[in-house]
Structures are given as C-alpha cells and as structure tokens.
Amino acid sequence: MNVYHxxxxxxxxxxxxxxxxxxxxxxxxxxxxxNLADAADGFIWRMVGDSGDYSSIRPFDDPLVIMNVSLWRDxxxxxxxxYKTTHMGIVRARHAWFDKMSDIQQALWWxxxxxxxxxQEARRKLELLRQKGATxxxxxxxxxxxxxx
Numbered sequence: 001m002n003v004y005h006x007x008x009x010x011x012x013x014x015x016x017x018x019x020x021x022x023x024x025x026x027x028x029x030x031x032x033x034x035n036l037a038d039a040a041d042g043f044i045w046r047m048v049g050d051s052g053d054y055s056s057i058r059p060f061d062d063p064l065v066i067m068n069v070s071l072w073r074d075x076x077x078x079x080x081x082x083y084k085t086t087h088m089g090i091v092r093a094r095h096a097w098f099d100k101m102s103d104i105q106q107a108l109w110w111x112x113x114x115x116x117x118x119x120q121e122a123r124r125k126l127e128l129l130r131q132k133g134a135t136x137x138x139x140x141x142x143x144x145x146x147x148x149x
Contacts, residue, residue: 042077
C-alpha cells in the first residue's frame with residue numbers, strides 16, 4: 001500500500017492578467033488540460049483558487065506569477081502526463097503566454113497520503129529547491145528521490 005503521494009508545484013509569470021486577450025489562448029485550454037489530468041493514470045488532486053482553477057493562486061509578491069499544485073501517485077505518472085500527452089502542446093506554446101523566468105519553476109516532494117499542501121508549503125518547497133538544489137525534501141524530474149521508507 002502506497003503511504004505517500006507525489007506533490008508538485010510549478011509557477012509561471014503571465015504576460016498579462018488572466019482575463020486579457022493575450023492570455024485567452026491559455027485560459028481557453030485550461031479545462032481541456034484539467035480534464036486530461038483528471039483522467040490520467042495516477043492523478044490524485046489539484047489545488048484550486050477563488051476562480052475555480054489554479055489561475056488565481058498567487059502567493060508571490062508579483063501578482064502575475066501563478067502557481068499550480070497537484071498530487072500524483074508517483075513520478076512516472078506525473079512525467080507521463082507532462083511529457084507524453086497533449087499537455088506537451090501547452091508546454092511548447094508557453095512563451096506565447098508566459099515570460100521566461102530565471103529561477104527554477106517546478107519542485108516535487110513526497111507527502112503522506114491524505115495531506116493537501118497549501119500554497120505556502122508549495123512556495124517553501126520551491127524556494128528550498130532554489131536554495132539547496134535537489135534533496136529528498138524538494139527535487140526535480142532530472143534528480144528524483146524515492147518516497148520515504
């Protein structure tokens with residue numbers, strides 16, 4: 001029995017507010033990507049904000065930085081969703097909607113089954129990865145760590 005789930009956070013700096021024309025292409029695809037994740041093998045949960053999706057989760061000083069947090073069964077199931085489904089089209093088109101960021105934008109970490117990370121916890125994990133590099137507490141696809149135990 002799996003006693004840990006994989007949490008992931010990724011952030012992006014939008015070129016404009018979500019309700020503007022420049023962000024329309026991204027917002028028009030959000031339901032499609034969420035439905036794809038919902039149906040993906042290994043998907044557990046996603047954080048939603050006041051808007052009913054993740055586009056309103058903004059725990060940073062910069063109001064254009066949005067945050068996505070989700071839970072997965074394991075690294076392989078998340079990696080498959082990100083890189084082997086139509087989600088990859090969003091990744092390839094991201095420069096139309098998001099500015100290039102110089103900092104690390106994604107962190108992964110293990111949490112006990114049943115725990116739901118807060119936006120502040122996710123931000124701390126991302127900052128930990130930026131400060132210390134990959135550790136068992138916060139890591140990347142390129143440098144994954146196994147679940148505890």
